Amino acid sequence: MRRLSLILLLAAALPRLADAAPARWQTLPPTPVALATSHAGEAAVDGIRIHYAVVGQGPPVILLHGGLANADYWGRQVRALAPRHRVIVMDSRGHGRSTRDGRPFGYDLMANDVVGLMDALGIRRADIVGWSDGAIIGLDLAMRHADRIRSVFAFAANVTTDGVRDGVEKNPNFAAFIRRAGDEYRRYSATPGQYDAFVAQIGRMWADQPNWTDAQLAAIRTPVLVADGDHDEAIKRQHTEHIAAAIPDAGLLILPNTSHFAFLQDPALFNAALLNFLDQGRR
Structure with a gap:
């Protein structure tokens, strides 16, 4: 009887425990x-x-990768691809194991770094997968x-600074x-x-960049899929939708129950x- 009572108590508590558990979009799983x-x-x-690696x-x-992060965050995608x-992963300038110089951070500068790495590795043309700042760099590459x-x-890109939610750093x-x-950062x-x-230097870039016009986005002819999580802490949903509408023939994908870290x-x-996106382009 005591065991049955304990089972009943646990069963009654399960809904409350489920309610207390954070939703998937509220979690930050470990860096792979x-x-x-x-x-x-x-x-x-x-x-x-x-710094780069090829697999x-x-x-x-x-x-x-996104701002402040490093190439390790892509571990699960590297395994799938x-x-x-x-698959080429790289630490953006000043991030992770890569060095930086005295020039201010900027998306044009970091996009040029990608092309420089491609040249160093003998890669003429590549697909780009970007998250947050990495996605902005990808769009910069498509333009320039x-x-x-x-x-x-x-x-999870933004193309103007007002696409970012106010106070996101407090989330x-x-x-x-x-x-x-x-x-x-301190480890690498x-x-x-x-x-x-x-962080202060990156913050100065974020305060002013990117600041692209719809005309600049409309000039993109590279195939683009604009994606985000439905609970992104940083990027406004209407901004994501606007990017997809502004780029000719771009797709739009909203991943359910996920955030900026989908x-x-x-x-x-x-x-x-x-x-699916990468394969579609090769059929």
Whole structure:
């Protein structure tokens, strides 16, 4: 009888426990462990050193991480793509293991870094997968280096500064990401004591960039899929929809029950959408 009573009490508590558990979009899963590869290193690009790694064989696809982060965040996507693609991950300038110089951060500058790495690796043309700042860099590449880019999967991008929600840094999930990114910066960076200065420099870029017009977006001819999570903490939904409408023939994808970190929260769905997009362009 005592055991039955305990079972009944637990059963009664289950709905309350379920209610207390955070929704998937409120979670920040761990940063994946990077895949081991013999093809990794630092490439000299425009006066700095870009850390990169290459996994797999096939058509090249370059994964560009978000602001403050590093290439390790793409671990689950690398595993999904590598059986059919040559996957290149890189730390953006000043991020992760890559170095920076005294020039202010800017999306044009970081897009040029991608082209510089492509040149160093002998890659003529590639697909681009970008998250947040990486997605903005992908769109920058589509505007300014269209001959080098086959397609862009742009997840959680903004194209004007008013596309970002006010006070996003105070969102619990986003604040946890900023703290984690700081720990990772101190572990990887050649300047481990400069995280606060690094964040301030990135913040100055975010205050003014990007600031593209609809006419600039309308000039893009590269195939683009504009994607986001339905609970993005940072990017306004109407802004995501506007980007997709402004770019000719762009697709729009909203992933359910996910946020700015959908590729960590629901990698199976994210990867299925990504593979479908990349494969569609090769049929």
